[in-house]
Amino acid sequence: MKVLLVGRLEGYVSTAAKIALDKGAKVVAYEEARDALQALRDGLTTDIILLDLKCDIKSFSKSLQAERFSIPIIACGVATSAEEAAASIRAGAKEYIPFPPDPELIAAVLTAVCEEDLTLLTQDPVMLKWVRMADKIAPSEANVLITGESGTGKEVMARYIHQKSKRKDKNFVSVNCAAIPENLLESELFGHEKGAFTGAVARRIGKFEESSGGTLLLDEISEMDPRLQAKLLRALQEKQIDRVGGSHPVNVDTRVIATSNRDLNDAIAKGEFREDLYFRLNVVNVHLPPLRERRNDIELLAKHFLQKFIKLNAVAPKTFSQDALNAIKEQPWRGNVRELQNIVHRALLLSPSNVITIDDLGIPSLTTTATHIAQGEGGSILIGKTVAEVEKELILGTLGHCLGNRTHASHILGISIRTLRNKLKEYEETMKNKVAHSV
Ligand SMILES: Nc1ncnc2c1ncn2[C@@H]1O[C@H](COP(=O)(O)OP(=O)(O)OP(=O)(O)O)[C@@H](O)[C@H]1O
Ligand SMILES: [Mg+2]
Structure with missing residues (x-):
């Protein structure tokens, strides 16, 4: 970081x-x-x-x-x-x-x-197969598309490939296409010249130029709007970019690694993603399986995260009880490695003794589905509430759980950061209106 x-x-x-x-x-x-x-x-x-x-x-x-x-x-x-x-x-x-x-x-x-400590850990045969493939293609100059559900370690894999490449001593730069507002993304990627727009008081170098010689990670590429997709395609084909407001192209030598947690073929079919760009990016596809399909990694990762957060928070050492460890191994982990990491972090901070129990994990126990439907997390009764109310509770609860980090919250919720932003704005407006009415 x-x-x-x-x-x-x-x-x-x-x-x-x-x-x-x-x-x-x-x-x-x-x-x-x-x-x-x-x-x-x-x-x-x-x-x-x-x-x-x-x-x-x-x-x-x-x-x-x-x-x-x-x-x-x-x-x-x-x-x-x-x-x-x-x-x-x-x-x-x-x-x-x-x-x-x-x-x-x-x-x-x-x-x-932000997140640091991005070493890739695995011992599961399914995952090891992909790591070996990454080892093979890393030294080449091929663009790579990394796919997989949210939180499976796509960024970790991208950094791994960079580290194993001939470009490892040059910059690794990442841009999250979903987190940056559309109107800012072009400058972010390609830079701009002085006077290109109101506010452009000086030349700015974009991420393409900055990562020249190195690797550029384009995270959540499916969220890029079609107009920019065309510019990106040109950058990949010609190895040239145009700064916003620039009058001549600039040569760049950038290897691009893109990630997506959406099915890009689906996006292509819907006309939201350019097929020609897809072929340029997808020279090699590394697909990260969800954590529930590589269960041999769960215990390894849980123990690794526990040690990591003990060190980071400078707290006394703790261990998992056998029951807690068993429950961890059985979870579906829909939020994948990121969710596992968050749960371990929270359990460490909440557990009152030096042994982390099932209760400290705060994951809904594996009781009947009926109680799951009737009760929200933390046991609040959902029946009698509107869907909108429950949604709001879930969104705000998850946001709190993620210490206010919107990117993480949106991953866990399985919605785009844009949708999350809009929802929060909506809640804020309602609050303001309520206050305005009561004054
Ligand atoms: N194999 C792994 N070994 C160690 N840590 C991992 C591994 N995979 C993921 N992590 C950790 O899990 C978290 C999520 O990983 P990462 O950000 O790479 O996922 P992602 O697939 O890019 O997620 P998203 O689609 O939500 O952006 C990070 O904190 C990362 O350090
Ligand atoms: Mg990511």
Whole structure:
């Protein structure tokens, strides 16, 4: 994971940087917001920006938006009041971390906002077959399409292929086509020239150029709109891209790995995905089986995640009870590896003793289907509620479970991040209207 620190942070820059480095992050720091902004335009990549409260968060966040960057800002610093912290959130920050920096808090925020530790673990024969195939094709220059249900490890596999390729010492850059609003995606991929649109105050290098020589991961490619699909096709065919507002093409040497959890043939049949682009991307297809079809991996992964979160949260060691482990092995894991990871993390934090029991796992026990239908998670009675009410409860509950991380929540819910965003907006509007009525 890459972290960009911006500001003087009251002399805490080195402490914060050290904590992030200890957590395995790569850190770049700038004292001045304008220098950080210029570095981003020049192609610096980062997963997250830790911005000093003393900087003008609103104007920084506006600049990012205007120049079509989509990077979460975490405000941090020594706030004299809660009001100041709250103001930072209103100004566009996603989270606020008080200083002096607390290692546990920084670690928690870093993991909630993005994921690191992307080593591929497996011992299941079905999965090992795909890993061997990945080993074989990694050194070639072929584009790769990785398919599989949400949370099966497509990004982990993409990084694995990059690591095993001749490009491993160059950039691995990833773009989530579903998470970035349509109107920002073109600049994100291809960059733009100064003056290309209102807000384009300087040239910006896009992800294609940034990953030149290396690998570009296009996550959830099925969500890209057809107009951009045409531009992507050109980039793959000609190895040339056009920056938005640019007057001449730029050569790029990028290997593309795309992922999809939708059946692209289905999308092609519906006219939502270009067939010619599909053939360009699908030179090699690596298909990741759902976790329930490689049960030999479940125990290995559960134990790995337990150790990982013990270390990350700096808590006393814990183990699973035999019953808990058996229940874990029997679950259908519709959210795949990601769901398993979340459940293990939650159980570790919730379990009162050093043995994690079935109850700590909080997964509905394998009782009759009838009780499943009648009861929601946590046992709330569903009968008598409207579908919309139940949906809202489920969405907000899942979001809470994912510490507010929308990408994870949408994966677990099996809906697109766009749908989730729209639903949340809807709930917010209803809330506002209710408040307006009661005033
Ligand atoms: N084989 C594996 N070994 C270790 N960790 C894994 C493995 N597969 C997945 N994970 C972990 O599970 C989580 C989900 O993996 P990843 O993000 O690669 O899934 P994905 O298929 O890209 O999901 P989505 O479709 O939702 O984007 C990550 O935190 C990743 O580190
Ligand atoms: Mg992914």
